[in-house]
Amino acid sequence: MNSSTLNIIPKRPTEAAKEIYELSISHREETEESRRLAPAVVNRIQELGLFRIGLPKFLGGWEDNPIEVLKTYEILSSGEAAVAWSVWNNHLACTFGRFLDEESMREIYNNSAHVYANSARPEGFAQIVDGGYNVSGRWTLVSGCELSDWFVMRCLVTSDDLPKSLGPGAKLKLFFIPKEAVNVIDTWSVGGLRGTGSHDVEIKDTFVKESFAVDFESMVHVDNAYNRLPIGCLNAAGCASIALGLLKSATDELISICLDRVTPDKSPDIRDRATVQSAIAKSKTTLDARRTQLYHSVGILWEEAQKGNRFTDVQLADVWAAAIEAATSSRALVTEIFAVTGTASLYTKYKIERAHRDIHAVLQHGIVQPHWMNQAGMAYAGLKPNGAMFRI
Known part of the structure; x- marks a missing residue:
C-alpha cells in the first residue's frame, strides 16, 4: 500500500468487514496475548480503509447511509470485539475532524495508513x-x-x-x-x-x-449529509452494534455446540435442556428486534440529514433509547447464554467465554449508560433533555 496516497474504500464497508472477520478470528489469540490488534489485522484494516469511514469521501471516508457502518461494527464484533471497537473508536476520532477547517483536515488525515x-x-x-x-x-x-x-x-x-x-x-x-x-x-x-x-x-x-x-460549537467546514449527523447518539448506536455482534457470536456458538454434541440413545444432550432452548429463542428474536429498532431510528436521522433538516429531540431520543436497550439486552442475554451453556462456557476455545468478558467491558462505556435512557424519557415526556452530548 502506498501510505502517502489517500485510500478510497474499494468496497462497501460491510464487504470489507466480512474479510476482516475471518482474518481477525485467525489472529484472535495473538490479539489477546499482545493486548493490541495483531499487525496483520491492522494492516488489512488500513488497506481496506475501515479506520477512515467517518471521514468525507475526498479523504477516503464512507459519507453515505450510517446503517452500513452499524452493520460493519456488528460483523466485526461477531468475530473479534477488539477489532470492532478499534474501528468504532477511529470513526469517532475522524468524526471530530468535521470541526476542523479543510486545510487542517487534509494535514491531519492525509495518510491512508494512519490510525x-x-x-x-x-x-x-x-x-x-x-x-x-x-x-x-x-x-x-x-x-x-x-x-x-x-x-x-x-x-x-x-x-x-x-x-x-x-x-x-x-x-x-x-x-x-x-x-x-x-x-x-x-x-x-x-x-x-x-x-x-x-x-x-x-x-x-x-x-x-x-x-x-x-469544540462542538465550531463551524463544520465540509457540509454533507454525513457530517450533519449527530455525534453523540450515533456513537451510542455504534457501541450498541458492537454489543449486538457479541450477542450474535455467543448465540451462534451455543447453537453450534448444540449441533456438535449429539449423542443418540445416550444421556440427554445440551440441546435438550429447556434453559438452552429458551436462551437461543430469546437471543434470536432480541437480535432481530433490537437491530430493527436501531436501524429504523438511525434511518430517520439519515433521511433528515439528507434534507438538511434539524433533528427533533424525539428523533434523537429514539436513537438513544434504541441504542441503550440494544446494548443492555445484549449483555443480559450473553450472560444468560454463558450460564446455561454450563462448563463449556468456561473454555477459551469457545467464543462464549470471550463474548461474556467483552460485552461487560463494552457496557462500561459512558455512551451506553442508563442515564441516556432517562434523557430519552425526558424528550418523550415533553421536557428538554439536558445531557451534554444529547444533541451534539
Whole structure:
C-alpha cells in the first residue's frame, strides 16, 4: 500500500468487514496475548480503509447511509470485539475532524495508513499562549494508543480569565496532537476487550496551534449529509452494534455446540435442556428486534440529514433509547447464554467465554449508560433533555 496516497474504500464497508472477520478470528489469540490488534489485522484494516469511514469521501471516508457502518461494527464484533471497537473508536476520532477547517483536515488525515485515537474525557489542561495552546495531561482508557498516529484529546482550557477546574464557566476543547508528543503508559491489564490496548497516555507541555483546537460549537467546514449527523447518539448506536455482534457470536456458538454434541440413545444432550432452548429463542428474536429498532431510528436521522433538516429531540431520543436497550439486552442475554451453556462456557476455545468478558467491558462505556435512557424519557415526556452530548 502506498501510505502517502489517500485510500478510497474499494468496497462497501460491510464487504470489507466480512474479510476482516475471518482474518481477525485467525489472529484472535495473538490479539489477546499482545493486548493490541495483531499487525496483520491492522494492516488489512488500513488497506481496506475501515479506520477512515467517518471521514468525507475526498479523504477516503464512507459519507453515505450510517446503517452500513452499524452493520460493519456488528460483523466485526461477531468475530473479534477488539477489532470492532478499534474501528468504532477511529470513526469517532475522524468524526471530530468535521470541526476542523479543510486545510487542517487534509494535514491531519492525509495518510491512508494512519490510525487515530481519542479521549472525550477532559483530563488534560490547555493553557492559552500566543498562537495556540500549551497542552499537558494524563488520560485514561485511550483505545488503540500504541497503534495511533494522531490523538484527539479533550482538555480544560485555562487562562487568567477562565476557571481552573471543571464546573460553571469551564471551557473545553478537543486538541489534535501527533504521536510524537504522546507517551503511552502501560496500564491495560484487563479481561474484557483486552485486544484494544486501552492504556493511559500522557502529554507534557506540547504546543498545539489554534487551528488544531476545536469544540462542538465550531463551524463544520465540509457540509454533507454525513457530517450533519449527530455525534453523540450515533456513537451510542455504534457501541450498541458492537454489543449486538457479541450477542450474535455467543448465540451462534451455543447453537453450534448444540449441533456438535449429539449423542443418540445416550444421556440427554445440551440441546435438550429447556434453559438452552429458551436462551437461543430469546437471543434470536432480541437480535432481530433490537437491530430493527436501531436501524429504523438511525434511518430517520439519515433521511433528515439528507434534507438538511434539524433533528427533533424525539428523533434523537429514539436513537438513544434504541441504542441503550440494544446494548443492555445484549449483555443480559450473553450472560444468560454463558450460564446455561454450563462448563463449556468456561473454555477459551469457545467464543462464549470471550463474548461474556467483552460485552461487560463494552457496557462500561459512558455512551451506553442508563442515564441516556432517562434523557430519552425526558424528550418523550415533553421536557428538554439536558445531557451534554444529547444533541451534539
